[in-house]
Amino acid sequence: MRITFTSPSQKSRQLILDCPATATSDLLTERNSVLHLATGDVTIQSTWFSGACIIVSYWDIKKPSPISINCDCFCWILNFVIDGELAIQLSKKELALKAGRYHTFYSTLLNVDISSKCKSQMLSICLKKSFIEKLLGNNQLPAPFESNGDKHFTLITKGTYQNSSLSLLVNGLLNADQPVYIKRIFLEAKILELLSTQLLYLESRVDQTEIFSADDRARLQEAKMLIAQDLRSPCSLTELSRKTGLNDFKLKKGFKILFGNTVFGYLAELRMDAAYKLLQEGERVGIVAETVGYKNAHHFTAAFKKRFNVLPSQVLRLLLIMVNVACYV
Incomplete structure (x- = not known):
């Protein structure tokens, strides 16, 4: 190799x-x-x-x-x-x-x-x-x-592997410090656990998707598009169910199975991605927070810092630094 x-x-x-x-x-x-x-x-x-x-x-x-x-x-x-x-x-x-x-x-x-x-x-x-x-x-x-x-x-x-059994296995691989003759056995065992966990999940997901018809999956795609249409005032779960014709179980369970995220987890990702782009364009933090649906700028800042490990106010400055470095190089 x-x-x-x-x-x-x-x-x-x-x-x-x-x-x-x-x-x-x-x-x-x-x-x-x-x-x-x-x-x-x-x-x-x-x-x-x-x-x-x-x-x-x-x-x-x-x-x-x-x-x-x-x-x-x-x-x-x-x-x-x-x-x-x-x-x-x-x-x-x-x-x-x-x-x-x-x-x-x-x-x-x-x-x-x-x-x-x-x-x-x-x-x-x-x-x-x-x-x-x-x-x-x-x-x-x-x-x-x-x-x-x-x-x-x-x-x-x-x-996502955080807060799951995969997270423990990943940490085990990163922090392995056994003697060499033991470490190889330990690392191989962790890899086998990772593989078996992922393969079992895949088999489970394949089985679960069979409970959803082609029409259900089309409606779930519609729900996904509706979420992306209005980040400031998104549809509630009840509204999504009504607009797509999906019951509560199929909406929440089906969304997680097909898209690998919850409805609100997906909304949060869209909001953060849109916010990052607006901040790079020079928009003020307060305006960005309101645009992507946060009524409280402090809550937005905390969520943004957790997602990107940088404060919203630092995004444009970091971009300008990178541009200047590129010009210098």
Whole structure:
């Protein structure tokens, strides 16, 4: 397995992670690497053992710019954003991942672009096909995994891992400090737990979607559009039920199953994203808070700080700093 990090704008700046010879056995190998760019650094801690690579990456980039990541073989990837926000372009799909969210996919020809919008940290677990086949016992991936893929890329699942069993497993991987001969066993056990938890969730979600008809799913899509239409005065659950013709159970349960978020969780994401854009355009904090539906500016500030780890009043200043740095570079 060879994983390559390259800056499209500075192709001479490249970092290559080769699977060490010791990792072909069950021995554990740990490395620290840094990709130096004109706009900042990407620091990478990698841990290798047979069929697996665990990467903790720290993105300290002053100006958002993509980093291309390639792998020369089939890989099954689990990404967990620990802090900050990353935009990931996979094949024809784009995923915006914020702290506390994750996605899992596999690729026969990995070629992705990742850009960091602020200081960020991500845990990535890369598994070779031999690792997955050993677990599943054959060469055939289960049917649910083949349902939404194209030639090179299949998204398996995505969602929020905070305040769930996944969070404990992620913390265990990040804070493993056992002696080397124990650590490999510990890390592999945590990876197996992560995989089994995600696969069980996927199977459960596939089963649950069967209780919703095509008409139900169309109505849930309508509910999603209605939420986005008015962030200042959004529909209540009762109004959404009435407008879409869905009962309370199908609206709340179906929305969570199909979209991986609650109705109000989705509304909160839309509000914060809209607020960030308005603040970058120079709009005042009080006006932005009111525009996206907050009657209390203090409540808005607290929610914004929790989401982006920066105060609303600092957004424009940070943008101007990045622009000045880019001009200087």
